[in-house]
Amino acid sequence: MDIASFSLMRNELILVGIVLILLIAEIFTKKENKHKIITLGTVLFGVATLINFLPLAEGMLFGGSFQTTRMTMFMKSVLNLGVFIVFLQSVTWLKREENNEKISEFFILIISTLIGMNFMISSGDFLMMYIGIELATIPMAALAAFEKYSEKSAEAGIKLILTSALSSGILLYGLSFIYGTTGSIYFADCVVNINNNPLQTFGFVFFVAGMAFKISLVPFHLWTADVYEGAPINVTSYLSVVSKGAAAFTFMIILYRVFGSITKVWEPLLYTLAVATMTIGNLFALRQNNLKRFMAFSSIAQAGFILLGIMQGGELGMTTVVYFMLIYVFTNLAAFGVISAISEFSGKEEITDYNSLYKTNPKLSLILLLALFSLAGIPPVAGFFSKFFLFAAAGAKGYYILILIAVLNATVSLYYYLRVVKAMLIDHSDTPIATFKTPWPMRISLLICVAGIFVIGFASAIYEYISSISFGIN
Amino acid sequence: MLQGIPITSVLIVSAFMFFAGVCGFIIRRNMITILMSIELILNAVNINMVVFNKFLFPDQLQGQFFALFIVGIAAAEASVAIALVINIYRRLNSISVDKVNEMKY
Structure with missing residues (x-):
């Protein structure tokens, strides 16, 4: 192994470099200049995002512990894009007086978790996967408790760290x-010895339960809503999009690469989880009034749809899941961007506060409308295509009853998504949120999101590219 | 060496530790005790890893390495968790999980 082969870890090494630069910058900037770190961090990260789009050779490092394929590169690019949009959206929030001391912490913690997620996705053995998961969750708890003087934020932090510690234990x-029955922690060596051994199935169920905690599938979802509500809103958007996406990608890759031969075992398992997740997520979203909690349950329900694609088990399944996540990044971040801008301006987060929003802030409410339509899956926007492909993938495997349940759930989800739309467009309020001008970084991020919502649905080249690099159970 | 001790005995001990940990996580009300329960779970995993390594695959040391990494990461996790517990104590003057109930359902 020579030095040049380390370029396979390009994205991770660049991110580590950014963390080091930010640490040094934090030491050498005066107190009144701290806000410059925002620009530094965002620009550096933007460059890293762009660099990751450049092609790279495929290969593995450390005897197969770390693998780079075009698929993992693409997944990392999706996550990078999400994080970049989150950074743009949090500029105003970071410029607040009380956050002045913590600006570089925010960037360092988020980029650390992102490095962990990259290692999760690229992992070639269970040890690397475990280290990645821990690197992705431990700083996340610190992020959730970012607002030191808020009780809710502290509560979110402790709930996240305790549940994630339990889940990684499980x-x-x-x-x-799995190690005991296969004799190896490397995926490539494990896969030979995967069979229907009862002890192995026992271990596998625990493994699925642990991963389900991270993707927040029902019945392992109880931490999600509380953490999403308590954490600062930009951290929530990061948790709901990037963190969940990385966990879903990792889960899918490991299921396909290691447990491909025991589909009989995980099909009924995922079937039950998918039905429970979609139904409970949707039903609980109906009764929420806080928008952050509402988005939490909506994201739980979306995780159920992701399982549909994972269950397909072939190239088609992986393609649809990655495509769904790509669109989900733009859609969910558009919704969170609007919620964050309004919360930043007025501090209001309840659905009833959004009454008559269209009269005072027509552009923002249009973007929120588009995002919610895309989440619900209404035709002209990209969300429709991603859901359609997921259902088609499940249909190719013959899960017609599951599709029926999913479509019914999509109909239920329309009700609560349109409840927000109704509040904005129809419901009257005497004291609507006043007209305000969103700051320019937020506007750029919303523009990127809206462009994504429209373009990705119609640009079939993107779908075909994902399709050409994805792999299934062989 | 574990002469004369069958592998199942050790696995039963570790399974007992694991479920004691899960049980403790659920029924205990003090956050520090909950953290101790999590340590119990992770140590049960360590025992499993080392035992499988020693009894079944003694030519390679993957299980023992895994156990070492788990010990290290558990320390990192506990340090962050304790920092957050201190943060909770400052806000609420209590580290009982019953007090952390502002957000529900």
């Missing part, structure tokens, strides 16, 4: 049995 207990 995951590890499962992994120990």
Whole structure:
């Protein structure tokens, strides 16, 4: 192994470099200049995002522990894009007086978790996967408790760290049995010895339970709503999009690469999880009034749809899941961007506060309308295509009853998405949120999101590219 | 060496530890005790890893390495968790999980 082969870890190494630069910058900037770190961090990260689009050779490092394929590169690019949009959206929030001391912490913590997610996706053995998961969750708890003087934020932090510690314990207990029955922690060596051994199935169920915590599937979702509500809104958008996406990608890759031969075991498991997740997520979203909590349950329901694609088990499944996540990044971040801008301006986060929003802030409410339509899956916007492909993938495998349940759930989800739209467009309020001008970084991020919502649905080249690089169970 | 001790005995001990940890996580009300329960779970995993390594695959050390990494990461996790517990104590003057109930359902 020579130095040049380390270029396979290009994205991770660049991100580590950014973390180091930000640490040094934090030491050498005076107190009144701290806000310059925002520009530094965002620009550096934007460059890293662009660099990651450049092609790179495929290969593996450390005896197969770390793997780079075009698929993992693309997944990392999706996550990078999401993080870049989150950075743009949090500029105003970071410029607040109380956050002045914590600007570089925000960037360093987010980029650290992103490095962890990259290692999760690229992992070639269970040890690397575990380290990646931990690197992605431990700083996340610090991020959730970012607002030091808010009780809700502290509560979110402790709930996140305790549940994620339990979930990684459960995951590890499962992994120990998988190691015991296969004799290796490397995916490539494991896969030979995967069979229907009862002890192995026992371990596998624990493994799925641990991963389901991270993707917040029902019945392992109880932390999600509380953490999403308590955490600062930009952290929430990061959690709901990037963190969930990385966990779903990792889960899918490991299921396909390691457990491909025991589809009989995980099909009924994922079937039940998918039905429970979609139904409970949607039903609980109906009764929420806080928008952050509402988005939390909406994201739980969307995770159920992702399982449909994962269950397909072939190239088609992986293509649709990655495509769904790509669109989900833009859609959910558009919605969170609007919620964040309004919360930043007025501090209001309830659905009833949005009454008559269209009269005072027509552009913002149009963007929120588009995002919610896309989340619900209404035709002209990209969300329709992603959902359609997911259902088609499940249909190719013959899960017609599951599709029926999913479509019914999509109909239920229309009700609560349109409830927000109704509040904005129809409901009257005597004290609507006043007209305000969104700051320019937020406007750029919303523009990117809206462009994504429209373009990705119609640009079939993107779908075909994902299709050409995806792999299934062989 | 574990002469004369069958692998199942050790696995039963570790399974007992694991479920004691899960049980403790659920029924205990003090956050520090909950953290101790999590340590119990992780140590059960460590025992499993080392035992499988020692009894079944003694030619390679993957399981023991895994256990070492788990010990290290558990320390990192506990340090962050304790920092957050201190933060909770400052806000609420209590580290009982019953007090952390501002957000529900």
